[in-house]
Amino acid sequence: MKIIIIGGGASGLACAIKAKDNTNEVTILEKNARCGKKLLLTGNGRCNYFNEDFDVNYYHAKKKELLGDIITEKNKAEVLTFLDDIGLVPKIQKGYYYPRSNQAVSVLESLLNAAISCGVVIKTDVAVLNIRYEDKFYVETSDGVYEADKVVIATGSKAYPKTGSNGDGYNLVKPFHHLINPLPALTPLFTNLPYLRDWAGVRLDAKASLYVGNNLLQEESGEVQLTDNGISGIPIFNLSSVAIRELTNKKDVKVILNFLPFIDDAKTYLDERSDKLPYLNISSFFDSLINYKLSNIILKKNKISYDSFYATLTPSKKNSLIDDLTSFEVPITGYADFNTAQVCSGGVSLDEINILTMESLKQKDLYIIGEMLDVDGVCGGYNLGFVWLSAILAAKSIRGYHD
Numbered sequence: 001m002k003i004i005i006i007g008g009g010a011s012g013l014a015c016a017i018k019a020k021d022n023t024n025e026v027t028i029l030e031k032n033a034r035c036g037k038k039l040l041l042t043g044n045g046r047c048n049y050f051n052e053d054f055d056v057n058y059y060h061a062k063k064k065e066l067l068g069d070i071i072t073e074k075n076k077a078e079v080l081t082f083l084d085d086i087g088l089v090p091k092i093q094k095g096y097y098y099p100r101s102n103q104a105v106s107v108l109e110s111l112l113n114a115a116i117s118c119g120v121v122i123k124t125d126v127a128v129l130n131i132r133y134e135d136k137f138y139v140e141t142s143d144g145v146y147e148a149d150k151v152v153i154a155t156g157s158k159a160y161p162k163t164g165s166n167g168d169g170y171n172l173v174k175p176f177h178h179l180i181n182p183l184p185a186l187t188p189l190f191t192n193l194p195y196l197r198d199w200a201g202v203r204l205d206a207k208a209s210l211y212v213g214n215n216l217l218q219e220e221s222g223e224v225q226l227t228d229n230g231i232s233g234i235p236i237f238n239l240s241s242v243a244i245r246e247l248t249n250k251k252d253v254k255v256i257l258n259f260l261p262f263i264d265d266a267k268t269y270l271d272e273r274s275d276k277l278p279y280l281n282i283s284s285f286f287d288s289l290i291n292y293k294l295s296n297i298i299l300k301k302n303k304i305s306y307d308s309f310y311a312t313l314t315p316s317k318k319n320s321l322i323d324d325l326t327s328f329e330v331p332i333t334g335y336a337d338f339n340t341a342q343v344c345s346g347g348v349s350l351d352e353i354n355i356l357t358m359e360s361l362k363q364k365d366l367y368i369i370g371e372m373l374d375v376d377g378v379c380g381g382y383n384l385g386f387v388w389l390s391a392i393l394a395a396k397s398i399r400g401y402h403d
């Protein structure tokens with residue numbers, strides 16, 4: 001049986017290794033001069049390749065309920081066995097898996113060595129242009145037409161196009177599938193607030209709550225970065241998938257930032273601080289509590305002069321100040337595009353494939369894996385977690401067995 005895997009990224013390589021056996025001829029067609037370009041960038045060059053807390057709640061998908069059928073303890077064990085089998089030695093930090101070498105290149109090398117050693121053929125500099133099916137597949141490429149009994153589309157998404165995943169895969173599946181509009185995810189959000197130049201460069205621990213209209217949709221905590229066009233950092237990346245889809249649907253999207261997430265009752269805390277430090281003017285009063293750039297913005301916004309004292313503010317000024325410290329409203333007006341986005345939301349909907357095997361429900365013997373599918377996860381190794389899982393499920397089905 002001839003199997004063509006389109007794309008030599010994380011999912012294509014993993015699927016090839018698991019699909020290869022003595023009776024299968026497995027060929028990866030990769031348009032770049034080498035495989036796994038994106039993998040090398042992951043986790044800031046360290047590759048956070050899995051998360052111990054492999055749970056459906058860390059994912060977004062229009063048909064998310066289907067993910068529950070495959071994100072299971074049993075499949076988690078199978079993914080970890082695969083990663084161990086290819087020789088990856090994990091370093092697990094707060095549940096995040098990295099290679100012990102701390103180098104993404106070792107993940108790529110482990111995949112490549114395993115693929116080559118089991119006889120997978122890797123053809124680089126071959127761009128797939130079209131897929132036709134007439135009793136078998138005809139895969140039209142920059143290097144002529146390849147015939148195949150089964151085809152796996154592992155072309156990634158549109159995110160970070162300079163790595164090769166530039167949306168080609170969407171054109172390849174179009175004859176067979178509908179697409180959920182691919183949008184950037186894990187990317188900064190933009191705002192039109194007037195303070196951008198003043199707050200640029202501030203990093204601080206905050207709780208970020210995503211609202212659409214008055215509905216709270218998601219909350220994330222961690223280091224938020226205030227930038228010259230909006231807000232960034234892992235908590236914001238994690239909100240971006242939902243925020244961008246809602247924004248695209250012309251909804252009113254905002255992020256509320258709590259700059260004092262470590263304080264339960266800000267009013268009592270500030271009153272006590274003021275009693276303890278009555279000699280501090282309001283500017284110094286906020287020193288060491290929050291970044292001075294931010295306190296200056298909040299004081300200016302509330303028309304409070306820097307030399308006034310917290311204790312002498314009117315109750316309504318105090319309330320308004322506390323509101324800005326704990327519920328600072330950031331209207332979301334845009335987002336960083338695919339060139340910056342780490343992943344993509346949208347793609348082929350999960351209800352158009354057999355979720356247990358990744359085989360297309362529209363075209364027999366066509367498989368779709370990895371980021372081509374409408375699944376995106378939050379930061380923490382979840383995206384690669386799904387990549388390995390989808391690759392393994394497809395490979396098992398190709399080899400003719402699955403649970």
Ligand SMILES: Cc1cc2nc3c(=O)[nH]c(=O)nc-3n(C[C@H](O)[C@H](O)[C@H](O)COP(=O)(O)OP(=O)(O)OC[C@H]3O[C@@H](n4cnc5c(N)ncnc54)[C@H](O)[C@@H]3O)c2cc1C
Pocket residue numbers: 006007008009010011012029030031032035036037038039041042043044047048049050126127128129154155156157159160163164165166168169341342343369370371372380381382383384385387
């Ligand atoms: C900067 C950055 C950091 C990230 N960090 C993490 C992290 O730490 N942890 C995590 O879990 N996830 C991370 N991700 C996300 C993760 O890298 C992706 O989810 C994952 O690589 C997707 O795998 P894939 O195989 O579906 O696609 P890709 O890895 O994008 O591979 C697709 C391959 O297909 C090839 N291709 C495309 N079109 C064609 C064609 N027409 N013909 C032939 N070949 C083609 C491409 O060249 C590419 O090599 C990060 C992403 C980025 C951009």
